[in-house]
Amino acid sequence: DAVADAPGLSAEALATRLGVSGPGIGVLLPLLSSYGVVVGADDGAPGLRLGPAGEELLDEHEREEYTGHEAELLLALTHLAPALRGGGSPWRLASGDTLHESVAQDAERYGELVEECEQLVFLLGGLTADPLWESVGTCLLTGPGSASVAAALDDAGRRPRLRVAEDAVPVAVLRGHVPAPDRIDWTGGPADVAVAAKALAHRTDEEAALLLTRLAGWARTAVLV
Known part of the structure; x- marks a missing residue:
């Protein structure tokens, strides 16, 4: 400029x-x-x-x-060398938070992730065709791809009761992207299956382990997308 x-x-x-x-x-x-x-x-x-x-x-x-978000991820790599030496992450050195903490507190950032997940439409037909859905009454969703999974289930004629386990900002964003937000329970809890849709992509190993432990307390079966 x-x-x-x-x-x-x-x-x-x-x-x-x-x-x-x-x-x-x-x-x-x-x-x-x-x-x-x-x-x-x-x-x-x-x-x-x-x-x-x-x-x-x-x-x-x-x-x-x-x-936007992808550009900031690339710029954070300028901190890669000190992050490797110190055992942290480039994003945390650049921003002070983990990437998950940043996106979970920022509706615009989380919205970008939700929109990027729309490309999952090319994969989710395989997921919704899986026989596991024949015995699923309740499905717990988490991650920015939750809206895409909800839409794919709807398109496939699958009608399990849906609930979403997310923080307040992601919930507000996802409400604007799911087919029928009023049919969804927006609190985490027991379910027949949990689907983590791109939920691990922006988490550290420690944050991913915490999420999986949380899901294991709610569902016997988990699907990672």
């Missing part, structure tokens, strides 16, 4: 405008130039201009690929 707003900037002027160090910009610009994001970084031109890739990034739809 800074180069687009003021084409012809020198590297030093760009560093000043962005409030970063000159040496830091000096390391980054050759890499950006090699990918066509900027030009003029190493060709003797009088100033910096956007390259073809940089011009594409001005498009709103292109920018969506580099913002």
Whole structure:
């Protein structure tokens, strides 16, 4: 954006405008130039201009690929080395919370996960066709894929009583995505089968173990998607 707003900037002027160090910009610009994001970084031109890739990034739809939850996950990898040395996670070093704690407290983040889980439609036909549903009266759902599982069961003509075990923010998000929210018990409890739909993907090993232990107290059978 800074180069687009003021084409012809020198590297030093760009560093000043962005409030970063000159040496830091000096390391980054050759890499950006090699990918066509900027030009003029190493060709003797009088100033910096956007390259073809940089011009594409001005498009709103292109920018969506580099913002939001997935982008923040990638940026957290800048903390990978110290996380490996210290035994923690890059996300926790970057944000102060585990990834699960972050998404469970943020409706927008959790909503992104729920929408990503819509691609499970290509797999859930196999799940709903499984004979296990013939003896299921109550199904406990958890995870951002819960809405997709509920919809798949509905589409397959499966009508077990549904309950959802989630925190308050995820419940509020999921209510807006399930086919019939009033037919669902939004509290955890005993069930014939528990389906954890993408529930482990954003949890640490310790958080995953706690969730599975919790599900084991409610259902004799668990399905992990």
